[in-house]
Amino acid sequence: MSISSLVIQKCGVIIPIRIWVALLIFLGAFISYILRVNISVAAIKLTPGENFSITLDKHCVETLKVLSESPIYFPSTKHKPLQPVMVAFLFSIYNAGYLFSILISQLFADKWGATRVIGYSTLLASILTLITPLAYYLGVFVLFSVRFLIGFLSGFVFPLLHILILQWSPVTEKNFFVLTLYGASIGMILTYPMSAYILRKMSWNWIMYISGMLAIGWSVIWLLFVTDAVENHPCITDAEIAKIQYRRDLNQIPLRARRKIPWKDIARSSPVQALFVLLWGNTWNLCFYMDYMPMLLYYVLDYDLVMASMLTGVPILGRTLFSWVCAPFARYLFVKYRMYTGRIRKFFTIFSHIIPGIIQLAMINQICKKELITVNIILFLGFNGAIVSGGLANILDLTPHFAGSVYTIMQGLLCIAGIVMPFAVALTLWDHHRAKGWEIVLTINAIMYLFGGIIFLIFGSGSVQPFDGTAERLTYLNNMSLENVTDNMRSDPLLRGASEEM
Template structure:
């Protein structure tokens, strides 16, 4: 029986790690749909929910449904007419079980109509509100009042809550790469992920305290989780041969599968229990992953106690001298920040992340508010695009590595081809979403296809960062992430402003038009000016010494050995041209 390669085990642990990482990011995106008190409560949806859930409320109200519809028609009230929160609060101020205590403005059949409505609210809506959670139990135990209808957060406040994770997320991007280079990815990525998960345990009770406290808790959570992505590139550079990077980097898109799985799962959890349990499950899942990560992952192949000797030899030979094994303190900051390939990757990541985060963060609200899907359907529809994203990423990565292995296309052109799909083509699909999203089926199709195309990022900008500098990939990704993550809070802020008291197809069209513009512009710039060739500053000290040896040596064999080092070819060629 063939032995499982250490790289394969590493791929799965990294894959699960990024799934956990995005679980932390997106849990609030779907729970906020149930956390917040809706401005309208659709009666038809409530009757459907009651018909599907006969536990406790009984079938009495269901049998009254025809009478309810008849009375609605009699009073010229359409069955889809919603009862506002104001009406619910007015009803709540009376004895919900007493006809005599109803407002005097209702009489006769109107009273009967209202009684049925009140009965529905009492048996279904409040029944769901009172579903057990640890936080509600503690609040009742200490006699602390809370709004059973949900939190009264407007769209602007919701935008702040959703975007808070990314407010300080950019701050730890560069430190994440530096710390991983010094202490190893195992500790930095592992603790970043695990701590973020453990913080989820406290989100429900903090939400009941004050939305501003929740904002700052999410800020801290985002700050800690910001260490994770750049730290991983350090591990990739140490473990993965150049022609396998496109495929390995698909493990980063465990984030997509995480979204695809956790969105529907969270939707069902909320439907079965309450939104608070979502965060407790996140904390438990993160703890189990952390234990596996500690046992099975090592920072370099040489440190792995169970790696096969042939695999170790293959990795070391493939990487050659492009990766430093010593932890040198010198970092060529000037060369990095003035490098055009670095900034083209930053630009491509900016556009791609703007598109990804906008669709990822806003999808649950968009499907719930604009297309009126229930929470379970919303979870499925919000997660499906990211499953397609992972599948597309895997297929494209195999194709990209084939092009590199057979030398049918240069490394730079493979990365540009991938960026064309993850930015330009995706942007065109988002344009279609902007103009045809009013149709529910079209909205699902276009959002799914747009997110799917973003999977090519693993063979594009993400892989290119390791291509141009394996030794400083963590730091370069930190710079890219520091700037590229800004759309994570800028986009929700803009969406909050555009949709404030204006949840319409027209306002969402502007959201998608802005997103499409970011994607297409960033993609075009990368295709025109990007490069994925190994940069001379990847090993600056070694190249400098080799250059001096090359100039001083009179021995042809010595010059030839120096010239064979791929890291210094460009520098030496420049010297030859000058001489």
């Protein structure tokens, strides 16, 4: 008898079970990003202000903040604040762990089941989050090891959440279930100000304690309530099972149309390469935003801690809302004007990459104009929400049959951007502790956006590629509507990819 059966003998549930599962998926995405970004606010008190703040120079005059405002409470006085390169290690090591697990998540799911892997990996990551302050006390290398393991354990979550969405979502409710993955964005929006408030009232240790306890609570509920197979849930009715499983095979490709994944042809494909370059620039900028934006707003623009953290969340909210606007507009362009899929993807790439790149270039030499920079930050990340209807959905255009596997590998490789980016920032700020250093960082970010966008505009495509399969499969796929295709890939790129086979 399963744990769920022991705990829930008589359900008496009025709300359908799949809705409760969708809520837990939403909270799972939420919790995963709490564990991801809480260190970004805590890092403010782990770093020496002079390495990130602006000092007196030709650009502006800025008063340094000192670490005495909410000191780090440890019994030893031998601990020194982390230098920029050490901060880079702290940020990048998470992505290094994430890279490994995202590539093997399907193997773990096949062996132990997606529900168990998600629940126990999050539970272990929660415990490691609780001991993060102790790890810092024991030394930076212990701290880095803990963050690596948290990243490794967190990398299982999103690929396997996609599998559960396929299992639990009726065909008519797939859009609703995919939207639950926006819990990641909500998690970021709320975690920054929550962490700042905790940091102001207590110490950075408590950011980790509270984050870890919330994640443990979710993990226990998840393991008790969710099952891999719909029919194995002790509370579900036969009517709901029938509703979930009705016409589930509509989005599945017939077995006779399947074959081995042609990795060599995929790697040589110019449209796939262009998409990778596009997503590389996107991932680079998103990782910079998640890791360093609180520092930029706090140390450089001189916002107080809570306001800096709230302003870090506002552009993420704008990005999410803009992505919701773009998705139906993309469908409107296809249905109303019969615009080719490739043109639709490139149209939204202008908003997701070209415009944000131009905005960041405009921020150069304006770094100390507080209000202007704040507005530009909101704008460039907000426009980037168009990636949902642009590059993010493109892999399903190119290879619908192999999209899950290719996108998982691609997202694993894109983790390298999150590994490299912090060191680029650290080395730049190491040599330029003033406004010029941050301007160079913004220039690099803008180049990443613009280069990726231009490459995709030139070499990108919206057509099914020849390597995707036989004439039989191409006929089958080309008969699928754009609506059926894009509905499966409307998740945010912060979610780090899907691992299901379409």
